[in-house]
Amino acid sequence: MNSTPEGWIVRSAVPETDAQPCLDIYAPFVRDTVVSFEETAPTLEEFRDRICSITGSHAWLVLEVDGHVVGYAYASQHRARASYRWAVDVTVYIDPEHRGIGAGRHLYGELLERLRNQGFHVACAGIALPNDASVGLHRAMGFEPVGVYKRIGWKAGSWHDVMWLEMELSPASDSVPAEPRRGE
Secondary structure, eight states, X not given: OBOOSTTEEEEEOOXXXXXXXXXXXXXXXXXXXXXXXXXXXXXXXXXXXXXHHHHTTSOEEEEEETXXXXXXXXXXXXXXXXXXXXXXXXXXXEOGGGTTTTHHHHHHHHHHHHHHHHTOOEEEEEEEXXXXXXXXXXXXHTOEEEEEEEEEEEETTEEEEEEEEEEESSOOOSSOOOOOOOOO
């Protein structure tokens, strides 16, 4: 557990208690923006199942401020093929009242460190455009753009591009990597 800045606690998500506050943060992104390409917010049960599914192999972290969940970040499998097992997709969602004050950086910092310790080599992030805040956060964390899928998602009456960024979590090597450790 990490508790800096004062009053901020980053911890692993507990599906039974954290699904509702995480869903409360996520649902407006689905309903009101193109940040998420989901068209309908998941139910509480579906969201709880997502947390359970992800935490079986990857990290799902929440940020608490004064006892309230104000953001979350998680990693998930990048692709199903075995050779991709050292790569993860990452995402972060922050409550509107806590954006722009370092909450995303704080969550991502902890998440990326856990992924390094698990032996993952590359973190990937997809960002629906335009989203200057998310692009800025990812660039500030050390992610580098690798490409843009043009007109790949239709939502809110128009096509949207998705920028992909990646970060090497460990130095590149041609030696056989150790298997990533799961479920931390």
